[in-house]
Amino acid sequence: MASLSIDASSVQDLVSKNLETIPSRYIRPEIDGEIVATSIDNEVPVIDLSKLILDGNKGGFSNEEMKKLHLACQEWGFFQLVKHGVDEEAMKRMVEDVREFFELPVELKKECSAEIEGYGQAFVLSEEQKLDWGDMLYFFALPDSARNYKVWPAHRPLTFRETVNKYSSEMERMKTILVGLMAKNLGIDQDKFIDYFKDGLQSMRLNYYPPCPDPSKVLGISPHSDATGITILLQLNEVDGLQIRHGGNWVPVKIIPGALLVNIGDVIEILSNGIYKSIEHRVVINKEKERISVATFHEAHKSVLVGPLPELIVDGETEMYRSATSDEFSKLIRSQKLDGKSLLDKLKLKNE
Numbered sequence: 077m078a079s080l081s082i083d084a085s086s087v088q089d090l091v092s093k094n095l096e097t098i099p100s101r102y103i104r105p106e107i108d109g110e111i112v113a114t115s116i117d118n119e120v121p122v123i124d125l126s127k128l129i130l131d132g133n134k135g136g137f138s139n140e141e142m143k144k145l146h147l148a149c150q151e152w153g154f155f156q157l158v159k160h161g162v163d164e165e166a167m168k169r170m171v172e173d174v175r176e177f178f179e180l181p182v183e184l185k186k187e188c189s190a191e192i193e194g195y196g197q198a199f200v201l202s203e204e205q206k207l208d209w210g211d212m213l214y215f216f217a218l219p220d221s222a223r224n225y226k227v228w229p230a231h232r233p234l235t236f237r238e239t240v241n242k243y244s245s246e247m248e249r250m251k252t253i254l255v256g257l258m259a260k261n262l263g264i265d266q267d268k269f270i271d272y273f274k275d276g277l278q279s280m281r282l283n284y285y286p287p288c289p290d291p292s293k294v295l296g297i298s299p300h301s302d303a304t305g306i307t308i309l310l311q312l313n314e315v316d317g318l319q320i321r322h323g324g325n326w327v328p329v330k331i332i333p334g335a336l337l338v339n340i341g342d343v344i345e346i347l348s349n350g351i352y353k354s355i356e357h358r359v360v361i362n363k364e365k366e367r368i369s370v371a372t373f374h375e376a377h378k379s380v381l382v383g384p385l386p387e388l389i390v391d392g393e394t395e396m397y398r399s400a401t402s403d404e405f406s407k408l409i410r411s412q413k414l415d416g417k418s419l420l421d422k423l424k425l426k427n428e
């Protein structure tokens with residue numbers, strides 16, 4: 077069976093050589109003529125976290141904002157998070173170090189290449205497969221025991237470890253708050269739900285999408301849903317590009333400076349028996365400007381059997397997914413390229 081591997085070629089390197097034609101492996105005829113929504117009615121919901129944790133996450137929050145959050149998770153699978161209280165210095169350092177990493181000469185970046193983690197292009201399984209117009213550095217950030225420092229930048233940025241330590245613990249804090257709020261909205265035991273994600277694997281994907289002379293022909297990331305619990309995205313240099321599937325269209329996400337973008341992953345879709353949606357998204361490329369982002373993925377703890385929660389299967393509801401262990405989940409993820417919602421489709425039960 078083919079396995080996920082990282083191809084150590086670099087689009088950034090390719091672009092720096094002033095290419096005149098786009099190599100055919102990057103060209104996507106399927107995106108020609110696809111509809112992209114423009115209406116302002118079609119905007120990703122914005123959630124103000126300060127209205128939800130006024131009183132230490134226990135009470136005093138705004139019911140209206142809670143409803144908005146619930147709807148966002150049900151109908152969009154995405155929301156922009158403002159007034160989130162993530163340490164500003166931690167964010168700023170992440171921005172600086174990620175920029176510095178991608179500015180390194182390609183030889184130094186390639187020193188971070190490996191099998192599943194590392195620098196390069198993800199999910200390359202065959203010679204024929206179309207390639208994404210972007211490079212990444214992917215690594216396990218938490219728990220500490222999951223770290224493989226061989227794929228972390230060895231010299232520059234000098235502060236990389238320190239920066240990731242701080243940022244990843246801030247993301248961990250955010251994850252705990254968010255899954256707690258989601259549990260409350262789902263009417264299930266908050267502590268138990270928080271525990272499912274406690275000490276789960278946290279991985280980071282630093283994405284760098286160079287400009288492309290003909291952006292209408294390429295994609296920065298192929299359409300996919302995230303095979304994780306939740307993802308928290310920092311759109312680092314404020315260049316738009318992310319689009320999400322909504323109502324049959326691709327809806328562009330307009331960056332709100334300082335906001336984080338949160339999305340529900342496959343694991344929460346399964347646990348919630350489809351009440352919360354893990355939505356497909358993709359990245360389009362800009363003609364002049366690069367886009368840089370940091371996605372932090374939060375998985376359930378490896379001991380959790382991921383399946384629809386019995387407390388949500390009430391009143392004649394049927395289970396929409398079969399359960400899978402985290403090992404099985406990882407194997408499924410690594411045996412396929414990024415391809416829409418195919419992981420969820422594999423776990424879907426045919427109830428009809």
Ligand SMILES: O=C(O)CCC(=O)C(=O)O
Nearest residue numbers: 281283297318359369371
């Ligand atoms: O760069 C982005 O906006 C999206 C990144 C993403 O979807 C991912 O890393 O899974």
Ligand SMILES: [Fe+2]
Nearest residue numbers: 300301302357
């Ligand atoms: Fe994603």
